[in-house]
Amino acid sequence: MRKKIGIAISALLIVLSIQYTYAQQVGFDLPENTKRVRIDFKTHNNLIVIPVVINEFITANFILDTGVQYPILTEKLIADMIGLEYARRIIIQGPGENDSITARVAMDVKLELPGGVHSGINQALLVLEEDYLGLRESMGAEVYGIIGYDIFSRFIVEINYDDQYIVLHEPRKYKPRRRYKKVEMRTHNTKPYINLAVTNNRGETNKMSLMIDTGASHSLLIDNPDDRSVLPTSNITSVIGRGLGGEIKGKLGRVKTVKVNKFEFDDPIVSFPLEGDYGSGVKRGSRNGTVGSEFLSRFNVVFDYFSGTLYLKKGQSYSSPFEYDMSGMTLVAHGEGFDQYRVSAVRKNSPAYLAGIKVNDIIETINGFNYETLQLSGASAMLRSREGKRITVKVTRDQFEFKTSFKLQRYI
Template identity: 40%
Template sequence: MRKLLLTLLAAFLIFSPTILNGQELGFKIMNDQKKVRIPFQLFNNLIVVPVILNNQLPLKFVLDTGVRTTILTEKAFSDILNLSYARKYTIAGVGGEKDQGVEAYITNGVSITLPGVRGLGHAMLVLEEDYLELRNYLGTEVHGILGYELFSRFVVKIDYDNKVLTLSTPEHFKPGRKYHEVPIEIQDTKPYIHGTLTYDKDPIDLKLMIDSGASHGLLIDPLSDSCLYIPENNIEANLGRGLGGELNGKISRLKSFEIGKRGWNNLLVTFPDSNIYLDSLKKTDVFRNGSIGGAILSRFKVIFDFPNEKIYLKKGSNYKKKFFYNMSGIVVKAKGSRLSTFEIVDIRENSSGALAGLKQGDIITSINNIPTNRLELGNIVSMLNEKQNKRLRVEVRRGNENLKVVFRLKNQI
């Protein structure tokens, strides 16, 4: 499963609700309701919700606890609305592909509407171009990221099993039965939780950012504590894409990990290359050892209570699911106006896909005799990572050639 790290701008503005012309700015549930339920889509452990900008432009945004200001990933959309820009920034790119800066703008006074929720007077960061290529790596239209401004106003329940988001006013919130309460800290607009990680014997206490906008499970910076290190048994991995290009690191397994009273054995841990972690645009001055992302959060029904600095966890249907990492070794990107062309953009050395002869640049045309024009990216990723020893027949187009390969999925770690 691809570990898509959304390395985005952490801080330029903090939105502060005020009153303007008799209207309260910020998010508010319509018709004075106490709560609202919003269906969402789930792609690679990332939550995608429908939004409307300035009552005109329907778009889709990722819900991300790791960002402060709302982000629009492509300036072309704000230009459609004739938005004016208060400032222009050049953000240093990360990831190693190129060092050139990324252009971004700030626009103010934007209205953001979700089903049953209206937000007035928001600031928004606008990227010049879609540097992150979210639509290509998720295989669906995605246009932005929504974060702290929503979590700070409501208690937010995420039901990953039923794909429903519930927003409640803090004064009317009740967690319900079977939820386990865990304290969190809100620092620099982001939620932090303490967990324990065990290599062999003694558990190590960790401070972790909760990052719903990243699809990985547990990510650790080994330089943050002398007790942390990368085990010898690891594999080099493509972790995702940042503003400057591809992000790399290592994947390994550790004995156990716990948050609150919940935990797992033999889990996968991501160790990003130190340069991309420290230079990430999600970086803050708050100390942390790493982060937990969607591959862990999606094993629960999760309730975020930022106002009272608590999180509530209830086991979901995937709680006991084993942790596996990309058993084909293939990273696929959806291309074209309809996202219906599927290109292999990375392939891990000695993986089952690589040993079968697949190469970067190959266009996948069918899997197990199913033409890819009948599939979406999510279907393809699932088939390429379905289960250990699963037999796959993959057809690709390489230049003017059509090739067929047969291989079995193997877990390298």
């Protein structure tokens, strides 16, 4: 049975191990005589979502993800509507509960971004045979794809999380801004890595190299057996993400500090996958874990794969505390139009559990707000907003409606 993760921990931890190369050199280009193009984006669960036009026929929302090598279309029905032709069937190994999933490789695809940014007609596109990720449920938005390396390897990519836009710069024309701090970055097997220092609650500091993953909504994830000493003694067990292979289980806890260059954060929340539940899906490029968008979105950033530099400038949410869901219930989008909340999990003895909420309950309103008003990301923010905040929910269960309430409680 295909499992889903909830909005509060909706991390899309994707690693592709694909034995495939392009027959020709492909990539995106800016319009002629253009130095840069600005593209506005929307965020869902801290993830960047941009529109992509496929074969000049249909527009679909894609996640901008440094963790993927090839563009992925998660909904095969869209590929069938366009009439894409497939060159071959491949196996994708990903972190999660299943060993592998299958996809089709469509060649000679044309992709276009806003502002006239376009690929050649020989672009490759992976089409999943099933919707393994369930993006619409876990994100509460019409998202059907993921794109990454084809953009980051072609342009210098500026991401302004504060005002929600990206700028794609022609590399030869880009001049770094003085207000941004340089962080050394290396690219290995198409993925970017930076060094940081994690200090545990005993005052011990571990230096490690983590992959930057804009397609993961968590703050940090550490997945190195040699660094298990970083795991806080006070932690909770939970589903910490979802990969192409299914749910990824692990523990969550706060470490004392995380430091990147001159930037230091106190009491950040870190995810620790169960040994083997995540790392077994990684076949190329050793890594200790990932830096996700909950961490990265505290900055405005510039990715420069060409010089091996990540530029960082403090953003509006730089000093915001790191928080995790305080209700104990995990919500996903539900219904034909994905316009309702469904409870996909309830943590035992949590506020929601003690208030009588059960798995598969439909939440009609949260503090008087329905789905249309609050959306899934708004519900997530409310349920981790402030310890002691009273939450009242209107629940439908087996065609019966009732109200119940509880107070948010911080667990980590």
